[in-house]
Every structure is written in C-alpha cells, then in structure tokens.
Amino acid sequence: xxxxxxxxxxxxxxxxxxxxxxxxxxxxxxxxxxxxxxxxxxxxxxxxxxxxxxxxxxxxxxxxxxxxxxxxxxxxxxxxxxxxxxxxxxxxxxxxxxxxxxxxxxxxxxx
Amino acid sequence: xxxxxxxxxxxxxxxxxxxxxxxxxxxxxxxxxxxxxxxxxxxxxxxxxxxxxxxxxxxxxxxxxxxxxxxxxxxxxxxxxxxxxxxxxxxxxxxxxxxxxxxxxxxxxxxx
Numbered sequence: 001x002x003x004x005x006x007x008x009x010x011x012x013x014x015x016x017x018x019x020x021x022x023x024x025x026x027x028x029x030x031x032x033x034x035x036x037x038x039x040x041x042x043x044x045x046x047x048x049x050x051x052x053x054x055x056x057x058x059x060x061x062x063x064x065x066x067x068x069x070x071x072x073x074x075x076x077x078x079x080x081x082x083x084x085x086x087x088x089x090x091x092x093x094x095x096x097x098x099x100x101x102x103x104x105x106x107x108x109x110x111x
Numbered sequence: 112x113x114x115x116x117x118x119x120x121x122x123x124x125x126x127x128x129x130x131x132x133x134x135x136x137x138x139x140x141x142x143x144x145x146x147x148x149x150x151x152x153x154x155x156x157x158x159x160x161x162x163x164x165x166x167x168x169x170x171x172x173x174x175x176x177x178x179x180x181x182x183x184x185x186x187x188x189x190x191x192x193x194x195x196x197x198x199x200x201x202x203x204x205x206x207x208x209x210x211x212x213x214x215x216x217x218x219x220x221x222x223x
Binding site: 033035041042043044045048088090095096098099100101102103104 | 115142144146153154156159161166167202204208210211212213214215216217
C-alpha cells in the first residue's frame with residue numbers, strides 16, 4: 001500500500017477560497033514533501049518539511065506536520081484557477097533514501 | 112540550468128520492439144530516479160541510482176526492464192521486448208541529498 005495517502009482524492013472549490021489537502025503515512029520519516037503536477041507535465045517540488053518541524057510557509061502555501069498522528073496537511077490560501085493540478089505528498093523514511101509518493105489529490109479551482 | 116531533460120517526449124512503438132528512454136539529470140545532483148505513472152497504479156518507483164550506482168531496483172517490473180547510468184550526466188531505461196501493458200508516462204528525476212526532487216517532463220510511451 002502507499003506510504004502516503006492523500007485525502008480527499010478530489011477537491012473542487014471557487015477561486016479565492018482556501019484549499020486543504022491531507023496526507024497520512026505509516027512509518028517514521030526523515031522528511032515529507034509536497035509536489036504539484038499539472039496535466040501532462042512532470043511533478044514540481046513545492047515544499048519540504050523535516051520531521052522536527054511542525055509548520056512551514058512558502059508564499060500562499062502552508063504545510064503542517066504532526067508526527068504523532070503521522071499526518072500532514074497542505075493549505076493553499078486565496079486559490080487561483082492556475083492552482084488547478086494534482087497535489088502529491090511524498091515521504092522520505094531515512095536521509096538519502098527514496099521518496100514514496102501517495103496517490104494524489106486532484107484540485108480544481110473554478111474561476 | 113535547463114532542468115532534468117528527458118527524451119523522447121513521446122514514443123509509439125509496436126509490441127516486441129526495444130524501447131530506450133533517456134535522461135540527463137541536473138548537474139551536481141547525486142541521485143537519479145526512474146518512475147512510471149499510470150492511472151491504475153499511480154506513481155511507481157522503478158529504480159534509483161546514487162552516485163551512478165544502482166541502489167534499489169526492486170520496482171523494476173521484470174527482466175524486460177533494465178536501467179543504466181554510465182556517468183553522472185546520463186541514464187537510460189530500456190524495455191526489451193516491449194508489451195502493451197508497458198504503456199505509461201515514464202519520469203526521470205534527480206536530487207541532491209535531503210532536498211526535493213526535480214522531475215523531467217516525462218516520456219509518454221504507447222505500445223501497440
């Protein structure tokens with residue numbers, strides 16, 4: 001089964017609203033990362049949060065990590081139509097090991 | 112830097128033919144990864160290299176798949192013979208330890 005599992009599988013919101021996506025994982029991790037994939041393109045790295053961090057911000061993105069619950073959330077504030085994409089969480093179990101990706105959340109932002 | 116460069120972008124081939132996918136990682140990155148993405152199975156890691164050495168190839172589906180990294184700036188993924196179930200988008204990614212991955216634009220493979 002996937003190490004990272006995103007929730008919800010699909011999310012549709014209006015422009016200007018906030019979008020929250022969740023990720024749960026099973027094992028201990030070194031870090032957790034979020035990626036975005038536009039249709040027909042490769043994944044783009046958004047943000048990395050280490051296991052000893054609880055919250056991180058980058059522009060309109062806010063990521064939280066709760067290692068006791070083995071979960072993370074990605075919040076996109078003031079969403080735009082251009083944010084429409086699939087969002088994946090990925091976990092690195094130990095430093096330098098491979099990433100394991102979840103199945104992704106398809107976000108649609110309606111103008 | 113031009114990013115991770117993959118070629119070809121699209122490949123259509125007949126069942127039984129050999130297919131070679133190519134990847135040029137970002138200069139200075141020490142890890143390289145090959146992923147396959149399909150609707151049914153999502154994103155699957157096939158193999159990854161660290162400092163040009165294969166570390167984990169447990170995701171390679173079967174002996175028809177092979178990957179090489181002869182130097183730090185080039186890797187290939189070969190499928191021989193190809194089958195229709197190999198149809199997917201194949202991504203190459205590179206990274207520097209403890210940092211995020213940079214993905215290429217992918218090769219969309221169709222085996223008919």
